[in-house]
Amino acid sequence: MEITIDMRALANIDMDALVTYAFEQEKPLGGILAAFDEATGGALSKLAASGELTGKMLETTLLYYPQGLAAQRLLIVGAGKKEKFGTAELRRLAGTAVRTLKSRQVKRVAFVSREEDRSAAAAQAITEGLILANFDSDKYKTDKKPGNEITAAALAGWDESSRAEADRGLARGRVVAESQNFARSLGNEPSNLLTPRMLADRAAAMAREAGLAVEVLEEKRIAELKMGALLSVAQGSVEPPRMIVITYTPETSNSGAPVLGLVGKAITFDTGGISIKPANDMEKMKYDMCGGAAMIGAMRAIAALRPSCKVIAVVPSTENMPGGRAQKPGDVQISMAGKSIEVINTDAEGRLILADGIAYAKQLGCTHLVDAATLTGAIVVALSNVNVGVFGSDQAFTDQLLASSKAAGEKMWPMPIDDDYREMIKSGIADIQNVGSGKGGGAITAAMFLREFTGDTPWIHLDIAGTAWQDDVKPWSAKGATGVGVRTLVDLAMKFGANGSAAK
Ligand code: BES
Ligand code: ZN
Ligand code: ZN
Numbered sequence: 001m002e003i004t005i006d007m008r009a010l011a012n013i014d015m016d017a018l019v020t021y022a023f024e025q026e027k028p029l030g031g032i033l034a035a036f037d038e039a040t041g042g043a044l045s046k047l048a049a050s051g052e053l054t055g056k057m058l059e060t061t062l063l064y065y066p067q068g069l070a071a072q073r074l075l076i077v078g079a080g081k082k083e084k085f086g087t088a089e090l091r092r093l094a095g096t097a098v099r100t101l102k103s104r105q106v107k108r109v110a111f112v113s114r115e116e117d118r119s120a121a122a123a124q125a126i127t128e129g130l131i132l133a134n135f136d137s138d139k140y141k142t143d144k145k146p147g148n149e150i151t152a153a154a155l156a157g158w159d160e161s162s163r164a165e166a167d168r169g170l171a172r173g174r175v176v177a178e179s180q181n182f183a184r185s186l187g188n189e190p191s192n193l194l195t196p197r198m199l200a201d202r203a204a205a206m207a208r209e210a211g212l213a214v215e216v217l218e219e220k221r222i223a224e225l226k227m228g229a230l231l232s233v234a235q236g237s238v239e240p241p242r243m244i245v246i247t248y249t250p251e252t253s254n255s256g257a258p259v260l261g262l263v264g265k266a267i268t269f270d271t272g273g274i275s276i277k278p279a280n281d282m283e284k285m286k287y288d289m290c291g292g293a294a295m296i297g298a299m300r301a302i303a304a305l306r307p308s309c310k311v312i313a314v315v316p317s318t319e320n321m322p323g324g325r326a327q328k329p330g331d332v333q334i335s336m337a338g339k340s341i342e343v344i345n346t347d348a349e350g351r352l353i354l355a356d357g358i359a360y361a362k363q364l365g366c367t368h369l370v371d372a373a374t375l376t377g378a379i380v381v382a383l384s385n386v387n388v389g390v391f392g393s394d395q396a397f398t399d400q401l402l403a404s405s406k407a408a409g410e411k412m413w414p415m416p417i418d419d420d421y422r423e424m425i426k427s428g429i430a431d432i433q434n435v436g437s438g439k440g441g442g443a444i445t446a447a448m449f450l451r452e453f454t455g456d457t458p459w460i461h462l463d464i465a466g467t468a469w470q471d472d473v474k475p476w477s478a479k480g481a482t483g484v485g486v487r488t489l490v491d492l493a494m495k496f497g498a499n500g501s502a503a504k
Pocket of ligand 2: 270272320346347348350
């Protein structure tokens with residue numbers, strides 16, 4: 001989708017559709033809506049009076065060949081209550097407009113933001129909403145209709161004084177949303193077409209194109225580095241594991257500067273291993289690599305936006321299969337960090353590969369760590385499909401991430417970790433075991449397990465099991481992989497780099 005800024009008078013914009021939004025109980029119609037109302041001979045106020053145009057969140061009202069406008073259609077999206085309105089809502093309603101119109105074969109749209117939404121953050125949110133909504137996962141459909149997407153969009157309503165803000169928001173929004181879509185496309189791939197080797201190839205191709213350094217560790221090197229936890233999961237599969245490392249280095253950096261490490265779980269298929277999962281819904285376990293995909297997607301955007309801090313993504317990848325050589329419940333494995341792990345349940349494999357990913361990220365010099373993983377069903381019980389679970393060992397760093405999640409419009413919620421949960425992962429035979437022994441708290445004991453490997457390094461764990469995949473379409477988004485995490489991590493990296501300091 002090509003996106004431009006159109007500064008023409010709104011009446012002269014000759015696109016297939018002009019889009020704007022109305023708030024609930026907005027009487028009389030304000031700003032741009034009043035101008036439209038006048039141009040259309042009072043059509044909008046009549047619709048409002050008849051109760052058809054209420055401004056309720058995501059309500060759509062479509063007018064054809066509106067009088068006085070060069071555009072063929074005028075779409076008004078409900079924006080809900082004005083007091084609750086922000087960039088997250090703006091992103092969703094730009095997306096809703098795209099999905100409403102593209103199903104009607106519309107190709108060219110102009111999105112008119114209202115007077116109060118003429119900031120770079122607003123332009124970014126609109127751009128992201130447009131690009132994310134244009135994405136569909138029909139790659140393997142042989143009968144797909146050609147060109148069922150918006151080809152050109154314009155940001156309208158801006159003037160000379162706000163033009164620079166619009167340019168900035170548009171440029172950043174484009175990079176971020178395209179990178180999120182890249183992560184989504186990886187998440188949607190079936191596991192036969194995205195093995196760990198193929199994921200590494202796709203990540204390496206992206207890195208080369210983006211000008212990032214990339215190193216892919218193969219099985220031999222993984223064994224030399226004694227990544228016993230990653231190898232233990234991989235041994236049940238005929239597909240070899242990979243450790244994908246992508247590095248962004250800023251032009252100038254001093255030796256003591258903080259280095260942000262992004263560690264992502266990339267199980268390209270999780271059968272559960274010998275502790276095998278039930279057949280129902282098992283096909284979804286192709287998305288067990290979405291933590292890794294989020295990190296790879298974030299690196300794509302970071303390469304273009306060039307924050308001032310160094311960022312290293314470390315993505316351990318393998319299948320979790322119950323092959324003849326698979327590890328068995330009760331086996332003891334030695335991780336790269338030297339800690340011994342009793343594997344009580346082979347389906348708790350994500351924390352095993354992350355243990356080595358975290359150890360390796362630390363060895364590479366990361367001073368701050370964020371991991372993202374579709375780690376536990378328990379986080380779905382706690383937070384459903386709405387919020388990402390956030391576990392942090394350092395309050396200032398965690399607050400920074402939560403602020404970024406707010407700015408980026410990705411819902412995240414803090415979860416507790418404390419030493420009382422440590423008791424639950426004590427093993428009778430090894431240093432720790434890979435599942436909690438107590439009742440409940442499965443997402444927390446999983447985080448506690450990871451914490452064992454972070455040492456003193458400030459660390460945040462994002463459990464995205466409930467949010468990385470969407471079973472149903474939303475008015476603003478296709479079903480399938482969501483690419484959750486990309487926007488927050490990019491925002492964090494941009495701010496983390498500012499002034500070369502970490503937590504502020
Ligand atoms: N990949 C799963 C977690 C998951 C569940 C992701 C649902 C997406 C949706 C993970 O590897 C797993 O199987 N976790 C187990 C851990 C248990 C054995 C302690 C779980 O949550 O049931
Ligand atoms: Zn599992
Ligand atoms: Zn898993």
